[in-house]
Amino acid sequence: MSIGKSPVIFQESKLAHQILDGLEGLEIGPAAHNPFGLRTRNVGLSPERDPVDHEFFKQSQLDNCGSVAPIHISADAADIPLPDSSTDFVLHSHVWEHLTNPLVALEEWVRVTRSGGYIFAIVPKRDAAPTDIGRPLTSLGPLVQNYNRKARREPGGTQTQGSGRGHYTVFSLGLLREIGGWFNLAHFRARLEEVAFQETDDKVGNGHTIVWKVKKLRGSFGLAEALFHRIKLLLARDPIRR
Secondary structure (H helix, E strand, C coil): CCCCCCCCCCCCCHHHHHHHCCCEEEEECCCCCCCCCCEEEEEECCCCCCHHHHHHHHHHHHHHHCCCCCCCEECECCECCCCCCCEEEEEEECCHHHCCCHHHHHHHHHHHEEEEEEEEEEEECCCCCHHHCCCCCCCHHHHHHHHHHCCCCCCCCCCCCCCCCCCCCCCCHHHHHHHHHHHHHHCCCEEEEEEEEECCCCCCCCEEEEEEEEEECCHHHHHHHHHHHHHHHHHHHCCCCC
């Protein structure tokens, strides 16, 4: 932080406290100037894993508030070295757009979250970043293609020298809900139930918030429920015309 400059620290999210207080989870890509005040282990990049991006985001935090959030687990957001169903929630703010394959990342977050836990995501609004204003909104199709290829660090974002990975996805309200629907069709034994949505997040105020509750279906009853919901989803997608 520059000498004489007042620190910038954003308010905590009331919605996050309402849903996640009392739980222990993971925060992906934490920032000291954007705290949530929750019980989390922080997942992020180390200098050894990605020195360019690490230094960029470290300097961004120092410029804003003069400190840096600790990283407890050095890992890629889409490859977290934790067992299945080992955390109560996965939380991130203005991180998802930096990932080249957001659907692979979502699948990983669901994997490490227990049944009954939560995925809490804040993504930037259409015009939050000047570099996104002239870009088309991202549609689900290309994200699914990337997912099917398990593509990782492909070119195509707004990356420029000294700006980290840039934004690979320009999110919209519709895309967030389409992603939830895609996940439920693409995965038989896990479902995402939307439990909260904010058109304007109550954190920084320049993003959308979506919160999904994770449900993992196990055993014979889980199989029956999975079949029921699969049929229900397919009928809703392709209604029978009489």
